[in-house]
Amino acid sequence: MNAKNLSKKGALFCFIAVSAFTTNLFAQNNLQKESELTNTQDVPKTFTANSAKMSAFDVDFTQAAERSVNGVVHVKTKIMQKQQSLSIPQDPFFQYFFGQPQLQLQPQQAQPILSSGSGVIISADGYIVTNNHVVNEADEIEVTLNDNRTFKATVVGKDPNTDLALIKIDAKDLTVIPFGNSDNLKIGEWVLAIGNPFNLTSTVTAGIVSAKARSINIITSDMKIEAFIQTDAAVNPGNSGGALVNIRGELVGINTAIASQTGSYAGYSFAIPVSIVEKVVADLKQFGDVQRAILGVSISDITDELAKDKNLKTMEGAYVKKVSDNSAAKTAGIKEGDIIIQVNDVKVKSVAELQEQIGRHSPGDKVSISVLRDEKIKTFDIELKNKKGSTDIIKNVGLETLGASFEELNDKQKANLKIPSGVQVVQVTKNGKFAKNGMQKDFIILKINNKPISTVSDIENAIKTVENSLDTDNALFISGMYPNGQAAYFAINLKD
Secondary structure, eight states: OOHHHHHHHHHHHHHHHHHHHHHHHHHHHHHHHHHHHHTOTTSOSOOOHHHHHHHGGGOOOHHHHHHHGGGEEEEEEEEOOEEEEEEOOOOHHHHHHHOSOOOEEEEEEOOOEEEEEEEEEOSTTSEEEEEHHHHTTOSEEEEEOTTSOEEEEEEEEEETTTTEEEEEESOOSOOOOOBOOGGGOOTTOEEEEEEOGGGOOSEEEEEEEEEEEEOOSOOOSTTOOOOEEEEOSOOOTTOTTOEEEETTSOEEEEEEEEEOSSSSOOSEEEEEEHHHHHHHHHHHHHHSSOOOOBOOEEEEEOOHHHHHHHTOSOSOSEEEEEEOTTOHHHHHTOOTTOEEEEETTEEOOSHHHHHHHHTTOOTTOEEEEEEEETTEEEEEEEEOBOTTSSOOOOOOTTHHHHSEEEEEOOHHHHHHHTOSOOEEEEEEOTTSHHHHTTOOTTOEEEEETTEEOOSHHHHHHHHHHHHTOSOSSOEEEEEEEOTTSOEEEEEEETTO
């Protein structure tokens, strides 16, 4: 498409977006005015279309925009693309420990891939929340404030299960957007989306909350949590990681995705509710990893087909398809076929709503779960566990010792790479042991000291074994590969 056609298409898109926004503006205020008149004494109980039209201008977004726009940043990332060439490593170390090497693919620097998104300042000393997909593959991250100051950023932690990430810049006295309460959002309530679409910095758009606890199946991780706020505020590429605020200028969500067949805004956008954001970023800041509570059930929404097949009398709740052994649910007495309808005092009508409620808790927290079983309500007091089946804190192992952080591969990644197990290095600090020995981000550890590595705990155990050993070498001999198939080997001396 040439620039002229693109310009015409953009002009048409803008006209349609503005027209839709104006229509919603009048309709929302019509409903709001009706409610006000109904609940007020000594005022007429009727009003005209003309009076509703005039009241549209009473909705003032300027204060919310002024309070929020300086708390949203422009996040620019650089990914160093790599080319491959054949070479044979000559270092005798490799031959001694690992045998005669085969032909290997070695990376060469090529033109970097540049990308951008948005972020929200959540503390005056430089902590910023954004989307995981904005910074996930980045080798360099640059943050530009609304006053045009620019800083280099580092990743504090990432959570692919919610598509959130926490990054940090070295700055003080920054403008912070205060957390609001996404639970109190009403369908039809006004919200503003603030971000940097198409590199147009500090862009503000308005819309209403169209739905809550919406699942759109865009997160592919095994323990995903999708309970999006759906709005009709215009969001485009570059808005990811930006703020969704209410008319008081409080953060109620992090803009994450759009529903579109073209890649541009087509009427619906989705944000992660701040009820989830607050929990995730607090864990990332304190532990480097999310302390995720697990109920231990396989669940599904109740469809008409499922209701008929199982002779269910309700269409609301989360249907329990399977209960895992040694799980919190199993210990408490939840069974296959139960329908979870409430967590503490909050009713849940879908899988997304259940995931949102459980996602706010940490391992060791006690919750009350109500289920429908044989058309009777039963309530269970449950102590939630982590993915290892305990209530222990899971820290991002190795960040201090090795200068790296890790993430276990999911089944899809292992199938694509044709490997039975492995743990990926998702972050390498500049002066850490891994970086000093040439290891790069995304390296997949297959073995340490000739023992297969399947979990982060395996790495932790390998470190402990070497540190407790009487062997004076105190070395980790690591073998693995990069996602492009390149094999590599490293010797990490823990005493250095």
